[in-house]
Amino acid sequence: GGTSNTRLLGFYAFWLLSNPQTVALVQGLVKDGAVGELRRCFGSRMEFGTAGLRAAMGPGISCMNDLTIIQTTQGFCKYLEHCFGEGLKERGVVVGFDARAHPPSGGSSKRFASLAAAVFIGRGVPVHLFCDITPTPFVPFTVSHLGLCAGVMVTASHNPKQDNGYKVYWENGAQIVPPHDKGISVAIEANLEPWPESWDITCLSHKYYRTIQQHCHHRDINKSSEVKIVHTSVHGVGHAFVQSAFKAFDLRPPYAVEEQKDPDPEFPTVKYPNPEEGEGVLTLSFALAEREGATVVLANDPDADRLAVAEKQEGGQWRVFSGNELGALLGWWVYKCWKQTNPDQSTVKSVYMLSSTVSSKILRAIALKEGFHFEETLTGFKWMGNRARELLDQNKIVLFAFEEAIGYMCGSAVLDKDGVSAAAIAGEMTSYLAAKNTTLSQQLTAIYEEYGYHITKNSYFICHDQEVIRAMFDRLRHYGNQEDVSYPRQCGGVAITAVRDLTTGYDSNQADNKAVLPSSPSSQMITFSFSNGGVATMRTSGTEPKIKYYTELCAAPGNRYKHTKYYAELCAAPGNR
Missing domain, CATH: 3.40.120.10 (Alpha-D-Glucose-1,6-Bisphosphate, subunit A, domain 3)
Known part of the structure; x- marks a missing residue:
């Protein structure tokens, strides 16, 4: 009960289009009564963002598989048609893929790339599909070199082996930025029913x-x-x-x-x-x-x-x-x-x-x-x-x-x-x-001797609980006052001289306290500047369950030992983890 028409369409289309291995996985889940796993697979669709898609390969609309690749490409194609009109059929797109494969579900980067190419070809869009595995950089290179409208790279980069992804490049040869992600996402939801398929191959x-x-x-x-x-x-x-x-x-x-x-x-x-x-x-x-x-x-x-x-x-x-x-x-x-x-x-x-x-x-x-x-x-x-x-x-x-x-x-x-x-x-x-x-x-x-020493220390913590992450960053924003915004004023005995919060759009260095760089309420990122020339940033990862931190101390030429000694002492001090 309560299942939307969209999800039902995704479920039934999945059965029509998927390869036998994926169908067998779903049949096994149904036979075993694995309601929780079925809900995870079919309960909610992957969200398309500026990084495209990245998720585990497997059955359902929350995973990377034949159907979700086809639906994503259909939405992307329709959005490109809206943006470029007949120019899309004149200029075309490029599709590349890496070596990832998931035998249990029958999914692979090569198969997904072929299906994506087929969607474009079915709409009369010329497709340059690499004939074999290729590095990701070859896709934006081809977009720029041939003056194409867009590019797609099927890869999950350095993610775990069960994952795959769908990375999108715009006509300028760079990855998409807002508002293209939202436009593509809306177009995907409006074009879930499959189209005809075929493919073409070209190598550059x-x-x-x-x-x-x-x-x-x-x-x-x-x-x-x-x-x-x-x-x-x-x-x-x-x-x-x-x-x-x-x-x-x-x-x-x-x-x-x-x-x-x-x-x-x-x-x-x-x-x-x-x-x-x-x-x-x-x-x-x-x-x-x-x-x-x-x-x-x-x-x-x-x-x-x-x-x-x-x-x-x-x-x-x-x-x-x-x-x-x-x-x-x-x-x-x-x-x-x-x-x-x-x-x-x-x-x-x-x-x-x-x-x-x-x-x-x-x-x-x-x-x-x-x-x-x-x-x-x-x-x-x-x-x-x-x-x-x-x-x-x-x-x-x-x-x-x-x-x-x-x-x-x-x-x-x-x-x-x-x-x-x-x-x-x-x-x-x-x-x-x-x-x-x-x-x-x-x-x-x-x-460093010529331009000044730059000492950095970067790492991360794993955190799967979004509420813990939200609470941690909220505490930084209300450090001295739980009612009003009040960032910390010092750390490790060193005064904080400036704060830039690209989640809220706040920047104390600006006359109007408004950040120059774009802000996004959907991701956490705060930068603290210190009186000794140090800088520290904390942010959440867009693709992994990580809280990342980045620190740097900069020194003028000749000040190497002063700053490295101070930095070592700061890192080693109790409570400064």
Whole structure:
């Protein structure tokens, strides 16, 4: 009783369209009387947002399966028709997919991508469907390169193996931002009945490699370099593509971690296929590096849009660079290469670099000294990608963008994080530094000595209870007064000088107390600035049950020891967890 017509339609259409494995799962639940599980699967539809969809593969309208992929694509297609009219049939879309699969339900990224392509084809929309697994960055690259209306990437990135996702890109080559998410969501609900199906296949990989070659500036050094590098794709799609990118740069091919080289949706050698987790994911990479005498390890996440880097130190231990540290290295390198090829420094005022608001401000320090522009955006590459497109449309040069979660956009061919091109660029940077008898760690120190030390500490807590999360953030907003907004005035004995709350839109640094960056009441995010130059941000994750925190202390050149000592004492003090 009380079941809506929409849910009934979804239920019956699901039976008509789904593959035998998914039907068998539902039949088994019905036979076992698993009312709770059936309610979880069919009780409420997945919500489409700026990140698209991400959920477990399985039966029902709350999971990723044949029907929900078809319904989502139908809504997206109708929304594109509304926005572009006949232009959609002239320009078309691109669809890519990773290697994820869920044998119990018969779902897979490849199958979902084919179904999505079929929906567009059925409406007369040209579709460029990649012929095989591909890194996520290839989709926004194709949107921009061919001038398409939109792109779809079927991937759950570094989520657990049972998950899958549906990531959407707009005509500007960046992920969608409001109000497109709401418009698509409404269109999905209005177009739940299935349409005809078919598909088309086209591949643009070779054009991608030709385009990223513009970032290869030291081909002679690359050809002669004896640096040994290990690469792991962590059972994802990256292996063949990174090998091809290294070849495009004339770099020595990286050693591949054999156990993790080929796509495997079971991710058998790692608990979480996320190189951001650090050493645990890189154990096999370190072992291979020791056997081959390699000094640097590169790692992509399963859809190859992120990059982690580790380097062997003099004492034999391995240093895994944080996302902020690698952002400093790549930002310095990209600007150095641009500067060498643009001796006329009058154009530097047209150069921009971007980072998310929770990332290190090292790019700001470099920009202040070198004379180019730095901007920060909200967390997520959808914001940096869209801002980059706006700048490019104004004839500006966007050299680099990054987020602390090991995401890097080198150049503007792909308006999203791209672990494939970043891997090749990191390989060339490593070879260049080795030719100068310098390591990545030494170069990072040199960057800090020149532009100021930036010390960061980021981590997270797992919390599945939304009420606990809400209560915690509400307490911060009413710290001294339960009736009125009253944020904390100090922490660890250090005065808080400014507060920015992007949940409520409050910013004490602004004359009208209104935040400049967009705010969203559906997500929690508060930033505290301290009298000693420190900054701390707490926010909730949009895709995982995490409360994340980000802290940074910045120092002028020469103040390294003062700030590192203070930071260590602050972190170790009782009650400062």
